[in-house]
Amino acid sequence: MYLIRRFEEEAARAYAQGKIGGFLHLYIGQEAIAVGAAAALKDGDTVFQTYRDHGISLALGSTPEACMAELFGKDTGVSRGMGGSMHFFDKANGFMGGWGIVGGHVAVAAGAAFKAKYAGDDSVTLCFFGEGATNIGGFHEGLSLAGLWKLPIVFICENNQYAMGTPMSRTSAIQDLTLKAQGYGMHGDRFAGYDVATVRERVQQAVDRARKGEGPTFIEIETYRFRGHSMSDPAKYRSRAELEERKKKDPLAITKSQLTDAGMSLEAIDEVEEAVEEVVSAAVKAADAAEPAKEEVMFDSVMATKLGPKNREEAEV
Numbered sequence: 001m002y003l004i005r006r007f008e009e010e011a012a013r014a015y016a017q018g019k020i021g022g023f024l025h026l027y028i029g030q031e032a033i034a035v036g037a038a039a040a041l042k043d044g045d046t047v048f049q050t051y052r053d054h055g056i057s058l059a060l061g062s063t064p065e066a067c068m069a070e071l072f073g074k075d076t077g078v079s080r081g082m083g084g085s086m087h088f089f090d091k092a093n094g095f096m097g098g099w100g101i102v103g104g105h106v107a108v109a110a111g112a113a114f115k116a117k118y119a120g121d122d123s124v125t126l127c128f129f130g131e132g133a134t135n136i137g138g139f140h141e142g143l144s145l146a147g148l149w150k151l152p153i154v155f156i157c158e159n160n161q162y163a164m165g166t167p168m169s170r171t172s173a174i175q176d177l178t179l180k181a182q183g184y185g186m187h188g189d190r191f192a193g194y195d196v197a198t199v200r201e202r203v204q205q206a207v208d209r210a211r212k213g214e215g216p217t218f219i220e221i222e223t224y225r226f227r228g229h230s231m232s233d234p235a236k237y238r239s240r241a242e243l244e245e246r247k248k249k250d251p252l253a254i255t256k257s258q259l260t261d262a263g264m265s266l267e268a269i270d271e272v273e274e275a276v277e278e279v280v281s282a283a284v285k286a287a288d289a290a291e292p293a294k295e296e297v298m299f300d301s302v303m304a305t306k307l308g309p310k311n312r313e314e315a316e317v
């Protein structure tokens with residue numbers, strides 16, 4: 001969790017320095033969800049996330065070097081510099097992408113879960129999205145099929161209270177979002193996501209159920225993002241007092257006090273933090289020095305079939 005926090009703080013700095021192009025959506029404040037949920041998975045499981053994707057990619061095991069390089073548009077990035085912040089992708093670690101279209105990935109994730117069921121393997125899919133996405137068509141289509149076919153998938157709604165600058169009270173007629181999943185015949189769960197152990201335990205229950213063939217679960221997790229929607233958002237739609245109040249539930253502070261209560265010394269925590277500092281600054285240095293994304297690999301990552309552009313000419317002949 002500390003790695004995610006420090007990684008993103010440095011990414012924000014690099015963005016201000018003009019080293020990162022395009023958008024940058026930070027996950028700061030929500031770290032306990034990615035880390036707790038990733039801890040409930042095993043090899044072979046797949047994960048889908050929105051554009052707010054650095055946290056889960058790191059939690060699943062993508063290296064900070066490859067993640068920072070992706071932000072910098074470098075060939076050594078997780079998507080070889082072709083995706084940038086919103087489109088991390090790391091198949092080796094089960095990460096099937098950051099997706100930019102709100103709700104668009106929900107049906108794709110249901111497809112991945114369908115594939116697992118069809119192929120008879122026991123893998124599970126996690127699909128993350130924000131509360132804003134629960135109002136869009138793709139969300140309902142994905143949940144509808146997942147519920148009907150009892151797909152091995154867990155939908156995780158990270159309810160950080162705002163969709164860009166719009167509070168949920170202005171976008172949804174109901175405030176308990178698990179009610180939306182009830183309509184598709186699936187289990188619902190709802191809890192606060194500031195304690196990483198709670199997240200792991202509750203996501204684990206849903207993952208186990210999916211793995212046993214007992215169908216999907218929809219989980220709504222209360223959270224809060226400490227930064228604006230993206231780097232271009234000064235977040236004027238909320239008060240400083242609200243932000244300060246929410247920061248009292250900072251998952252990192254909570255974890256730190258849990259660790260000291262459990263007997264971990266402050267020196268030992270400092271050591272972890274120092275190790276993270278080194279990793280993050282090495283990632284920035286490596287990203288700075290890496291080769292830019294290469295034009296010749298651009299089409300290789302667009303199509304996966306034999307009829308990808310490389311072979312298409314031959315096939316047409």
Ligand SMILES: Cc1ncc(C[n+]2csc(CCOP(=O)(O)OP(=O)(O)O)c2C)c(N)n1
Pocket residue numbers: 050052100101102103129130131132133134160162163164229
């Ligand atoms: C289909 C579509 N409509 C609008 C947008 C612009 N947009 C990007 S993020 C966002 C808000 C989404 O909020 P939420 O789903 O709560 O996720 P959060 O950003 O809070 O994590 C919107 C409207 C988009 N990317 N895709």
